[in-house]
Amino acid sequence: MGKRKNQRKNAAMLDSDDDNSSVSSSSTMRSDRMSVSGTEEVEFNKDSLLDEAVDALYEKRGSTREKALAVIIEAFNSNLQHQFVEKKFATLLHQCLNSIKKGSSKEISLASHAIGLLALTVGPGDNAREILEESITPLSQAFKSCSESSKIASLVECLAIITFVGGNDPEKAMQIMWQLVIPKLGSNVIAVKPSAAIITAVVSAWSFLLTTMDGWRLSPKLWQESITYLSSLLDKDDRSVRIAAGEALAVIFEMGSLEKFAAEAKGSSDGSVSEGNKSKEGFSHIQGLKSKIMNQVRDLSAEAGGKGSAKKDLNNQRNLFKDVLEFLEDGYCPETSMKIGGDSLQTSTWSQLIQVSLPLLILQFPVLVTCHGFLL
Numbered sequence: 001m002g003k004r005k006n007q008r009k010n011a012a013m014l015d016s017d018d019d020n021s022s023v024s025s026s027s028t029m030r031s032d033r034m035s036v037s038g039t040e041e042v043e044f045n046k047d048s049l050l051d052e053a054v055d056a057l058y059e060k061r062g063s064t065r066e067k068a069l070a071v072i073i074e075a076f077n078s079n080l081q082h083q084f085v086e087k088k089f090a091t092l093l094h095q096c097l098n099s100i101k102k103g104s105s106k107e108i109s110l111a112s113h114a115i116g117l118l119a120l121t122v123g124p125g126d127n128a129r130e131i132l133e134e135s136i137t138p139l140s141q142a143f144k145s146c147s148e149s150s151k152i153a154s155l156v157e158c159l160a161i162i163t164f165v166g167g168n169d170p171e172k173a174m175q176i177m178w179q180l181v182i183p184k185l186g187s188n189v190i191a192v193k194p195s196a197a198i199i200t201a202v203v204s205a206w207s208f209l210l211t212t213m214d215g216w217r218l219s220p221k222l223w224q225e226s227i228t229y230l231s232s233l234l235d236k237d238d239r240s241v242r243i244a245a246g247e248a249l250a251v252i253f254e255m256g257s258l259e260k261f262a263a264e265a266k267g268s269s270d271g272s273v274s275e276g277n278k279s280k281e282g283f284s285h286i287q288g289l290k291s292k293i294m295n296q297v298r299d300l301s302a303e304a305g306g307k308g309s310a311k312k313d314l315n316n317q318r319n320l321f322k323d324v325l326e327f328l329e330d331g332y333c334p335e336t337s338m339k340i341g342g343d344s345l346q347t348s349t350w351s352q353l354i355q356v357s358l359p360l361l362i363l364q365f366p367v368l369v370t371c372h373g374f375l376l
Contacts, residue, residue: 050075050084057095062104069099069110076117085121092118093131097138105151108142112158119165128166135162140176149197152180160205170209177202177209182229196238203233203244204357207251211351227252227289234296239313242300243320247357249293250324250350254333297325 049071056068072092075081085092092114099111119131139159146152156177163173181194181202194202230252233245301321303314323334327350336347338356347353 050081051088054088054092054095057092057099062107065099065103066107066110069096069107069114072114073110073117076114076121081121085118085127089118089122089127093134097135100138100142100155105146105148108146108151109154112139112154116158116161119162122165124165128162130166132162132166135159136173136176143176143180147192149195149201152198153201156180156201156205160208163209164212170213174206174209177206178226196236196241199233199236200238200240200244203230203241203248204354207244207248207354208357210248210251210255211354223252224286224289227293231289231293231296234293234300239317243317246297246300246320246324247350247354249297250327251354253328254350294325294328297321297328301325 053068053071053075057065059065059068075084096111096115096118099107100115103111115131115135119128122128122131135158139155142155143152159173159176163170167173181199227249230245230249233241234249236242236245298321301318301324303318326332327334333349334347334353336353338345338347345356347356
């Protein structure tokens with residue numbers, strides 16, 4: 001009972017109808033004093049503010065939980081929170097999962113973000129595996145119950161991050177993502193055409209996980225289905241979709257996966273005439289698919305601007321597909337250099353470039369390098 005009373009008191013600090021009083025602001029995070037119910041002032045530090053925010057996640061009022069999650073995200077983005085995580089790991093994880101199960105779209109997005117930051121903070125190990133095991137079912141259920149682009153994008157990024165940190169085999173997560181844009185139809189499944197934003201988020205996250213695994217483990221059939229779908233995306237009107245598909249295909253070619261299942265199709269005959277014909281047809285299909293992709297990439301690298309097209313988006317597309325075309329024709333990967341959090345980062349492969357493309361990873365790059373040494 002005493003704990004619940006403290007939660008109520010702490011929630012008073014986070015609960016307000018005035019949007020301007022949101023505790024998610026960095027100025028609030030850096031403050032040394034806080035007003036409770038407008039009458040009492042209490043000394044606190046960032047650790048106690050985090051404790052209060054976690055307590056507020058038990059509150060019934062959704063806006064209070066949203067503000068508490070914003071405080072937690074701000075704290076994790078600002079500083080390493082290892083001591084806090086040691087004390088509150090299980091509590092924070094389970095309360096964030098509760099938010100995903102019953103919260104508003106905004107709360108679900110915030111909770112997804114917080115779980116991703118939690119995984120990045122604990123780093124590879126038992127806690128990260130627990131995050132993945134406990135989260136995979138709630139995330140899968142949340143995908144089925146919503147269609148809002150922003151919410152699905154947050155859930156997809158969360159799934160990618162927790163799989164990256166806590167999983168040894170990303171194939172299950174990749175299949176879950178694929179079903180969002182290519183649903184398997186059944187008697188109780190209604191096919192809903194995904195928005196361009198959802199397709200872009202899914203393909204980007206799928207590509208990210210692809211860079212972390214041995215592509216040779218995947219079956220030729222799965223590769224062919226994925227590459228055929230990605231090729232179809234290059235013909236879509238939305239440039240963000242085209243760019244995401246182009247990056248994914250570049251990673252696949254870099255991994256040699258297309259050549260792998262082309263060789264398997266060519267040599268898969270068991271000696272019979274019918275099997276020999278099937279293998280020849282499969283090999284011809286794969287070679288034709290590769291040729292089609294080359295032509296699509298070439299066209300997109302030189303696309304002329306049309307009515308209503310944004311010049312920046314067009315230039316981004318041209319530059320990307322010029323790099324992809326050069327890689328496919330000559331084997332040269334683009335070399336990039338970028339500043340992230342004051343640190344300089346160089347990439348020289350498509351896989352490395354994709355690995356730093358997720359927004360959450362960009363924000364947390366200094367933490368990843370300093371604490372865990374993973375990525376690149």
